[in-house]
Amino acid sequence: MNDVGRRRYATLAASLRARVQAGEWPPAIALPSEQALAQENGVALGTMRRALQVLVEEGLIERIHGRGTFVRSGLSGASMLRFFRFGSGRGGVPRSTIVSVKRVVTTAEVQRQLGSAPGAAALQLLRLRSFDGVPCVLEQIWLPLPDFELLAAGDPGDWGDLLYPLYAERCGVQVHRAVDEIGFGSLTAAQARHLGLPAGHPCAVVKRAAHDVAGRCVEVRVTRGDAHAFRYAVTLT
Amino acid sequence: MNDVGRRRYATLAASLRARVQAGEWPPAIALPSEQALAQENGVALGTMRRALQVLVEEGLIERIHGRGTFVRSGLSGASMLRFFRFGSGRGGVPRSTIVSVKRVVTTAEVQRQLGSAPGAAALQLLRLRSFDGVPCVLEQIWLPLPDFELLAAGDPGDWGDLLYPLYAERCGVQVHRAVDEIGFGSLTAAQARHLGLPAGHPCAVVKRAAHDVAGRCVEVRVTRGDAHAFRYAVTLT
DNA sequence: AAGTGGTCTAGACCACTCT
DNA sequence: GAGTGGTCTAGACCACTTG
Structure with missing residues (x-):
């Protein structure tokens, strides 16, 4: 709890990070100006700028x-499509089809990642994405309940093509x-059927864990x- | 060629970048101090620091x-091994075996990447890396000639386990x-033989283009x- | 015109490395 | 102790966005 010897901008950054994560400033409403923050914390403007820069580099703000700081x-x-090259996919948003929605008890592996209690409920989606009617990738998705209860109730037909919005x-x-x-890995018979490929066909598997702020x-x-169809580039320096 | 209206630190960064790329300061000998550089260019110290910061973020210095700036x-x-998970590889450097070294005329694809003239010569290596005598990955490598002429002459037996040094x-x-x-992709019969796998076995393929400063x-x-054995993690923010 | 972030200055002082 | 980069200050001025 003691900040003695610590760099001042690091302390300020930590304090601001906590306030951001606590939801003090909802998206679309600005943080106080750097002037105001500097004054509020009794530091020079440059020091506060440096602290804010830390959070910018973390991708937090x-x-x-x-306009301001947000x-x-x-x-x-x-999009997962950035991992694949499909002939017709000229940068547009592919169509999304929700194949199924069910309420499940999560497996141990998914539970661990979601950080939920043993036996916790989740919403499991099966989703197919396609370009020009040609299926490209198949996704299994788990969402913690009760946070996503409103999706369990609704009609997947009007969900649109993007999930995060x-x-x-x-x-x-x-x-x-x-x-x-x-x-x-390789496709199970059921998976292969959705993608129009033979059972056992080799596939790339991308496992994602998504987090909030x-x-x-x-x-x-x-x-x-x-x-x-898989391709992905990494740059090293 | 005119810098009017341009940010001063960007101009300075560009100038320094050119000098670094021209080889003005060999690795292990320091650039002039920020003090000296600031004075030399007639700017405040903070501005020069900012210019240097740009090159740091580019990974150039x-x-x-x-101690100084280098x-x-x-x-x-x-290492390519960061893409793979092999049971015994506990972070150590795997053994390298040079299977063959030959002088070749590059294919169009390799030529394009090397940026060399049509019909240009290159050194082609075939290299196998293994942990505890168990082969893990197989590498085809092309090096432009005459730059690597000294390798063509030497004995691959004393090259050691790392190529870049x-x-x-x-x-x-x-x-x-x-x-x-x-x-x-999948392995040809010859490739599979080196890796102790069946022909046609699925493989991860990593194509690298390496550049100098x-x-x-x-x-x-x-x-x-x-x-x-392939796995690779990417973080998005 | 008012308010925001971005650039630049000039200088003090601190922390680290080498001799 | 001399020299390096890192932190912090206090302030001027500029560029961009909005009412």
Whole structure:
């Protein structure tokens, strides 16, 4: 609890981080100006700027010249399709089809990732994404209940093609950070049927854990697509 | 060529970048101090710091408290093994076996990546890496000639287990940046034989283009390993 | 015009490394 | 102790967005 010897901007950054994670500033309403924050904390303007810069680099907030400083809203460009090259997919948003929605008791593995209690309930979705009617990837998705109770009630037909905006609008859940783990496997007969591929066909498997701004896991997702369509680039420096 | 209206630190950063890429400061000898650079360019210290910070973020230089500012030397942690999970590989450096070395005329694809002229010569290596005598990944490597002429002459037996330090010591080539593109495929009979797997076995394929500090491509590499041992994590924010 | 973040300055003082 | 980068200050001025 003692800050002696600690860099002042780091202390300020920690304090601001806590306030952001506690939801003090909802997305779309600005934080106090750097002037105000500096005064409030009795530090020079440059020091407060430095503290804010830390949170910017963490991806927690964004600063817009002339407008203000804002808590970053949901993830953009998180589509699984970025892992695959499909002939017709010219950057557009692929169609989403919800194959099934059921209330389940999570398996131990999913439970661990969601950080929920043993025997906790979840909503399990099966979702197919396609370009021009051609199925590309198949997704299994688990959402913790009761947070997503409103989705369990609704009609999947009007959910649209993107899930994260849906989570935000209907359930007030903002996905802020995600970790994707890439692996390899082969399709079960049932999975292959949805994708129009032979059973046992090789597939890329992307396991995602998505978290909100406070670090709580709000979605577990397993995506499968044809291994031959998989491509992903990494830059090292 | 005109800097009017441009941010001063960006101009300074560009100037420094050019000098670094021209090789003005070899690795291990320090750049002038920020004081000296600021004075030399007639700007405040903070502005020069900001310019240096740009190059740090680009991964071009690194600053060490109390010692000075240095051009970053070769890539570290660039091992292909980071893409795979093998039972025995507890973080150690795997053994490297050079299967073959030959002088070749590059294919169009490799030529394009190396940025060399049509019909240009290259050195082609075939390399097997193993833990405890168990082969893990197989690599095809192309190196532009005449830059790597000294390797063509030497005995692969004394090359050791790491290539990038070898490139630096024997040929004066520093690998500074690399782009790895991940995909999936299957092994040819010859490839499978080296890895002790059946022909046609699914494999992960990592295609790398490695560049020096000036941006020139100095190595093309294709690495293959058992697809079932592949795993890679990506974080999105 | 008022308010926001971005750039630049000039200087003090601190922390680390080397000799 | 001399020299390096890292932190912090106090303030001027600029560029962008909004009413």
